[in-house]
Amino acid sequence: MSGAPPDRYIEINRRMGALKGVFSASITLLMLATAWGDWRRFGIVAGLQCAVIAFNVWTDLRGLKRFGRRFEIVRVLGNIALGIPGFILLGWPLPIWLYLPFIALAYDHFDKQMSQWVLAVAIVVFDTLGLAYGTPWIYPVGFTVLAIFCAETSRHRHAFIREMLAESESQREKLEQAHAELVAINQRLAAEVEARKHAEHELVQAQKLEAVGRLAAGVAHEINTPIQFVGDSIQFVREGVTELLEMVPPRNDDELAYLAKELPESLVRAHEGLRRVARIVRALKVFAHNDAAEVSSIDLNNAIDSTLIITANEYRYVAELQTELAPLPPIQCVASEVNQAILNLVVNAAHAIEERCRGTSERGTIRVSTRLDANEVVVSISDNGAGIPEHIRPRIFEMFFTTKPVGKGTGQGLSLVHSVAAHHGGSITYESVVGQGTTFHLRLPLKAKRSAAAA
């Protein structure tokens, strides 16, 4: 026994309701036709048939709903009880036997067992009473065979329809499932495309950093050799000039006095200038660590110092720089990436201050500090610049998001910081008050948990 038939199955039977009514009315009319002229019998049978129709209409509209499907048995018994006296009165004419195939076809939409019972009861009652009345045996036998044939045909047809419906239902389910899978695959693909775009972008970034690193290392070497001999030469001249001046006999000469004072001083200046050049070149080398995105141990404070030296041009004219670098153990990281992240944060701080102080003579302050927090190093970079407006906060780490005018920002600064932090198993957070400034905290673990995502 199958479960509740699908809705469309009930729908088919509902539509057949009218047809059933028309057919049973036709049988009634045929039956009445056999009593044409004998008006007494005609009247009684017509009355009984009206009661049968009324009972059936009531059963369809109310009875079944109130008492359930089992009420069909009552309907059959009721029909028989109301119909039989008429049949007997009419003397079992031929149209009455049409009821048997009609019942077989009309009640086939209930579950198999019940329709079989209904038909069996009808056949037994009709055949018994019919034969008892003396109807020729060919009627009951012929119509019983016809009714059973109809019932079986109908049963097979219904089974077939059920199967078809079940199949179409399962196909619908499969389709829905396939559709859901397709949607999921689509989403995954979209995410993958996004991730690939991101990875490509990062690859380009890494290649850029590497190229810068290689360039810087080359330039640094080229500059270092001349710095070496220029420095040595300046020192030699300094010592030589001092000795030379001692050798000159004392005499009253303005020019000599001027030279005696200025020559050594200017050489000290030259030496100091050269030391600054050397420092910048060294910083450049540290900053542009030519590491091809490999993890190495670095002194983060040294890296920060170097980054601040080479970015001096970005902040020198808008802000004072304060540093507070706590002693740190060496950290494992991809030096070029971390340097770039710090550079981006410092440049951002400078821009934030510039935004606030534009057109005024005010100067801001950039504070860079480091500290050790359990197994993490925290680099904090604060500015007292414009602050981050509330409405753009959710987007500041997005790639290509920028509030800066065209040509000034590419919208890659903070997104790079974010991905560098992520690659190293660290994090980037910030506190910002509009009009007062922003502090970014870059946290990096002492031991890089670098994912393989980047190039």
Next chain:
Amino acid sequence: MNRQRILFVDDEREILHSLQNVLRKDRLRWNTLFADSAEGALAIMREAPVDVIVTDMRMPIVDGAQLLAQVRRAHPGTSRLVLSGHADRELLLRALPVSHQYFGKPCDVSILRIAIERICELQQRVSHAGVRTFVGGIEALPFHVDTQRALQDLARGRETRVEDFVQLIEVEPALAAKVLQLVNSMYFMPGRPIVSIRDAVCRLGLDLLRTLVLETQVLTSEPRASHPDPGQAAVVRTARLARQLAVDPEHGEAAYSATLLRDIGKHVIALAEAMGLGPYRPEQCAPQTEIGAYLLALWGVPDSIVDAVAQAYEPTRAQRVAPQVLSAMRAAIAVVEAETRSVQ
């Protein structure tokens, strides 16, 4: 007194000229020589050996590493320094095995002068030519085969952390001396002397450590010691005690390193014996502490450690650097000795 012969080699004549000028005031103590090619340098050395050679790395035809390799073979007693403008890793890996110290350009001449001074001073102290020659030729000191194997395993291991290397190197004097040498070379731009072995290992980094162990002979040497050093556990215990006894952490690390390395001279003597050079007897050449200190100074290990090692058992020279290191080490040695005596 003989003037020391110091040879500078660089293919850039401007470098040589300016060095010649600026080192002119040292002419009374040093005889500075200059060569603009490796061939020229070797020719000078054939005439008479030099005490110290300072060479550029990248030179046409024969480069610095090849030159130093030849010097090491022909004149092991000569101290070999590198002054190079290049800081790429490949070049460094070639320079490391053949040089005692590495300086990057630009290098303030005063730094170079101090380094040369220090080497000259020690050469005079360890005047025995045999010792000088032998120590100068040492690339690395032998250590036990098991440690060697452990080192190889760490280098190959996928899960290896720097910490694992620290644990291994921290207790093996031969390795500790080598990493202190490497990390104090100017290639790593240490900024200040690195005295902590842990710090040194961390600064080298996992990647370079792997390369050094697997692809070079820098950390390993032949012959290998087949017997573990029976005194090693006591040495490590004394070193840990010295670290605790020091006043502040920085001196503690120096005291640990110095105490661990205080008998490094014995390793040198053992190596000499193993190579069939005959036992070094103190009356013949120098006390083992002096030999150890000479090796460490030659390798550019920070002065605070070298001085402490030289005076580990007797105050033979004036204390120059960090008396805190020395006192922590002496106290630790005394405590452990007293313990051992009371056990006996």
